[in-house]
Amino acid sequence: MFTFTVSRVRKGENLMISENPLAELKKECEALLKEATGKLQMAELLKQFAFEKPPVWEFGQLATSACFELAKHVGEKPLVLAQQLVKAMDKAKFQLVKEVSAAGGGYINFHANFEKLSALTLESVRQLDSEYGLVKTEKPKKIIVEHTSVNPLHPIHIGQARNPMLGDAVARMLSARGHKVFRHYYVDDVGRQTAVIAYGYKKLGKPKPAEKPDHFIGKIYTVTSCLVEINRLKKELERAKMVSAEEETAKINRELDDWVSVAFELKQKYPDLFEKLLEKINEDPDPEKSIGELNRAYEAGEEEAKRLIREVSQLCLEGFKETLSRAGVFYDSWDWESDLVWSGLVAEVLQKLRQTPFVTAFGGVLEFEAGKVVEFLDLREKLGLRKDYEVPSLTLVRADGTTLYTTRDIAYTIWKFSKAEKCINVIGMEQSLAQLQLKIALYALGYRDYAENLVHFAYNLVTLPGYKMSSRRGRYITLDEVLDEAIRRAYEEVSKRSPQLSEDEKRKVAEIVGVGAVRYALVEVDPAKPVEFNWDRVINFEKNSAPYIQYTHARACSILRKAARKPERPDYGLLKEKLEQELVFTLAEFPETFIEAVETLKPNLLADYANALADKFNTFYNAFPVIKAEPPELSDARLALVDAVRIVLRNALNLIGITAPERM
């Protein structure tokens, strides 16, 4: 079913073109229906017509079930109404419509006039080229898409990699829609975890990384975190033993066992690093305290802490940039959480929040009572909350005076809204509650408009079949590994299939194909569903994969290259095969698919679309000759069709951040 029917026709040199050919067809169908209902004095009963795609091609290209609805008002059978409406239509007015029929229990089916629709569609695609399908919005907005924002503690792992792929695709789509899009990376450098890595890094004497910096940082973080945790648990255990709290002792023992086994793993993996950190950390009578102190000093903006933590974070980010740029993901702004703290913005927001009746203090601790806000401002329905559900409170400030993540995020969000009208946060589903509390805080502060333009783009996790990925435990598969492996496999494949390519070309193609495979795999499934990681799924070269679509694109390019001529005198009326007409229709649908994908923020719709188009094209490719088709007017029409498929496949892939190679 479709809703979007906006389109503009403009005059080409000699042929009409349209930025949305399918919408032209719909407009015509709608006009015919309106006229017919008018004639039968039923115009008042139905003003909107929804169109759908009939289940079988032979039924036509568009259908409406309006007569079922109409039948209720008139007391006549749907089929009879459909027949009457069809009869009342003025055939002389048919342009893109060739035939209308009543069918089934009361459908009205519209058959397209492909001689005209093919001409309109193929000319439009080829003239608009890289702009075809990218229908611009009437209301362009400034939009910030915040995505990735992986903490600078360890390399980006495959569980997190879904985020940049989705975020980047969404940003590309919105931008293509005509919005002014800014891609922001929120550098979360404030908090205990950053203090942990900085602490370990300092203990090691701030070593220069001998490998990719984020991998280097990741090792130090994992080992440090593990050792500190064991240290802390041991102390807790002693305390618990002294007061002979048996249940607690047992619990701590279990946790300790867990961490000791992690330590064992880590010692095997990185013996030197492990020994050195163990030695250094043991020198510290209270590592926990040192870390807490470092965290406090950093928030307070003390010079030494600043230098240290920024150095570590920056190091890690260098690694991220390398990985992400390889995957084709870039940012317009890197926003440091610490800057928000130091600039006083966080304090300012806290001050304002304190003045609302929704914040209470006990000791130094500040609590934000989100539930109260919901009642007071009557937000329940607006936020889609159940009637008895009480939103939990949110701690804004710790007893030691430091702030918490969501508190800073409130300040950050307000800052973002000073630069944009809409903010989309690509953040995992597990943070839904925090994102809700954040939104409620905006309402509490009187930023109603911000709250309503804040979107939490939630996505589900990527899981490993055996165990849970855990960055703290150093159990993860990095995005780098996955990309390397994908490119390696792609290289093998290219070498096997296209030995004639130069070494340089093979490498380039392998890169494009490998990266594409990974991006596609992470974007293709509904973000709400979890993805179970396995190599064959993420590095798939068969149907329903980026390589498959890329291959199809390369095949189209190959035909055009071999033809070595432009389609000078195409006769689109000769495109009489069902497959050809289905291809044309699919191409005509692209603009509406694009609009729907952007408006609903569903990049997977574009992945599905591209895959479906590739399927049809391959079937066509297998069934009919193009270059040698006779007569030449048919050959030319088919060449134009191939060219249009090439353009649309490329445009669709580009929107989700995948490059379409011309050979592979």
Add this chain to the structure above:
RNA sequence: GGGCGGGUAGCCUAGCAAGGAUAGGGCGCAGGCCUCCUAAGCCUGUGGUCGUGGGUUCAAAUCCCACCCCGCCCGCCA
């Protein structure tokens, strides 16, 4: 206990917001197709109580209610 998300063939997945004609794909499995534009392909076959039970409707995978299973969240973590 409460909240959120998910449940569609052996496995993975589309469709669900705006209910409509025969629930699309892919993997797997069984078979077939390269003197012809790239076989990363194409064709044929195989496989479905759309989690369960009620309800609304001329019509339910889709809407409503109840329940079951899985995941996540309910931190002075992020």
